[in-house]
Amino acid sequence: MDESWMHRGLCREEPPTTFFPSDGVGVEVARRICAACPVKAPCLEYALLHRIDHGVWGGSSERERRRILKRRRVAAGATTT
Numbered sequence: 001m002d003e004s005w006m007h008r009g010l011c012r013e014e015p016p017t018t019f020f021p022s023d024g025v026g027v028e029v030a031r032r033i034c035a036a037c038p039v040k041a042p043c044l045e046y047a048l049l050h051r052i053d054h055g056v057w058g059g060s061s062e063r064e065r066r067r068i069l070k071r072r073r074v075a076a077g078a079t080t081t
Contacts, residue, residue: 008039009043043057043059044065
């Protein structure tokens with residue numbers, strides 16, 4: 001996967017701890033930054049592809065990414081049967 005998008009992320013201007021919050025308020029702060037980020041979509045796909053379990057990536061929390069992966073597995077199973 002091409003990772004050249006990483007240098008354009010708004011997260012580069014923030015402390016890394018912003019994207020690895022310990023509470024829901026911190027997740028919302030990170031999401032607000034991600035919402036305006038020009039590389040939100042490739043960031044999320046990167047996290048999904050690499051099964052990154054921690055932090056906010058592409059505006060999605062760990063829990064949200066697990067749900068996205070589950071929906072994709074279910075959809076892929078539905079198309080193969």
